[in-house]
Amino acid sequence: xxxxxxxxxxxxxxxxxxxxxxxxxxxxxxxxxxxxxxxxxxxxxxxxxxxxxxxxxxxxxxxxxxxxxxxxxxxxxxxxxxxxxxxxxxxxxxxxxxxxxxxxxxxxxxxxxxxxxxxxxxxxxxxxxxxxxxxx
Amino acid sequence: xxxxxxxxxxxxxxxxxxxxxxxxxxxxxxxxxxxxxxxxxxxxxxxxxxxxxxxxxxxxxxxxxxxxxxxxxxxxxxxxxxxxxxxxxxxxxxxxxxxxxxxxxxxxxxxxxxxxxxxxxxxxxxxxxxxxxxxxxxxxxxxxxxxx
Numbered sequence: 001x002x003x004x005x006x007x008x009x010x011x012x013x014x015x016x017x018x019x020x021x022x023x024x025x026x027x028x029x030x031x032x033x034x035x036x037x038x039x040x041x042x043x044x045x046x047x048x049x050x051x052x053x054x055x056x057x058x059x060x061x062x063x064x065x066x067x068x069x070x071x072x073x074x075x076x077x078x079x080x081x082x083x084x085x086x087x088x089x090x091x092x093x094x095x096x097x098x099x100x101x102x103x104x105x106x107x108x109x110x111x112x113x114x115x116x117x118x119x120x121x122x123x124x125x126x127x128x129x130x131x132x133x134x135x136x
Numbered sequence: 137x138x139x140x141x142x143x144x145x146x147x148x149x150x151x152x153x154x155x156x157x158x159x160x161x162x163x164x165x166x167x168x169x170x171x172x173x174x175x176x177x178x179x180x181x182x183x184x185x186x187x188x189x190x191x192x193x194x195x196x197x198x199x200x201x202x203x204x205x206x207x208x209x210x211x212x213x214x215x216x217x218x219x220x221x222x223x224x225x226x227x228x229x230x231x232x233x234x235x236x237x238x239x240x241x242x243x244x245x246x247x248x249x250x251x252x253x254x255x256x257x258x259x260x261x262x263x264x265x266x267x268x269x270x271x272x273x274x275x276x277x278x279x280x281x282x283x284x
Contacts, residue, residue: 007265034260036274042264056268064273092188094144098151 007044009056010085011078013126015043018057021125025103028055047088079127081108086130093118093134149174150184157193161200162223167193197223202237205230209246218242 012018022028028045031054036042040061044054060078062071077083090096093111097120101107108129109121120132153174157165170193171181185193201222208218216227219242224230234242255262261269269275 007268009268032256032263034256034263036260036264036272040272040274042260042268058268065271091190094147095151095154095188098147099155102151102155 007054009058011060012057015059017125081127084129088132157197210249215242
């Protein structure tokens with residue numbers, strides 16, 4: 001029986017910039033920041049109230065994962081906003097929206113009433129987008 | 137959504153107060169002054185803040201100070217220095233509040249962080265699920281000793 005999700009990956013264009021975005025703007029906590037050899041790094045962050053969910057900020061690099069030009073294709077797809085990675089939750093959507101906007105975070109959709117509840121959409125520094133909802 | 141939140145200006149003022157705590161936590165913050173700055177009575181301010189963030193401004197200030205204390209301790213700054221740097225004025229109350237929120241004393245937190253960092257340095261693959269390490273081509277390297 002599967003009981004939990006404990007790791008998930010988000011592909012990012014630049015890990016330093018992703019660190020700035022997820023840690024210093026969204027307020028996520030660094031779980032592990034480990035150098036993995038020259039110019040390689042295992043960087044995971046957690047939402048503040050979910051310390052056991054590691055979000056790996058995975059650099060898109062040529063190598064075993066992306067072969068034969070796949071890294072360049074993937075970078076283009078990410079940059080163009082192809083991927084929506086998930087839904088984040090907050091206590092109060094309007095307050096969080098106001099705060100994140102002042103930190104320069106780009107919203108594709110302001111808080112909007114949908115049939116399933118209120119939702120906003122924001123984009124990370126790479127181009128990945130996320131839904132932001134409010135705790136029910 | 138604005139029409140569903142008719143008092144949007146209230147949100148902006150509470151958010152400003154929260155950001156003020158986030159950035160000025162190390163100062164001697166007077167919550168009465170924050171309420172004044174936000175143009176609220178103290179009680180109205182506390183009620184709205186709690187409605188939005190689920191805790192009082194004072195509880196939130198303590199949490200922010202403790203979270204920032206963790207960052208100081210991670211940089212190997214002493215417990216005493218950390219205590220005053222994040223805005224507490226007594227080491228014993230800092231230690232008690234830190235322990236209440238994190239379950240560890242500041243000294244133990246610092247020690248455990250250092251031990252984990254040392255382990256990451258000598259054996260980073262222990263911290264990476266093997267499926268990711270294999271995909272990245274890291275698994276076949278024996279913990280990068282030769283490269284670090």
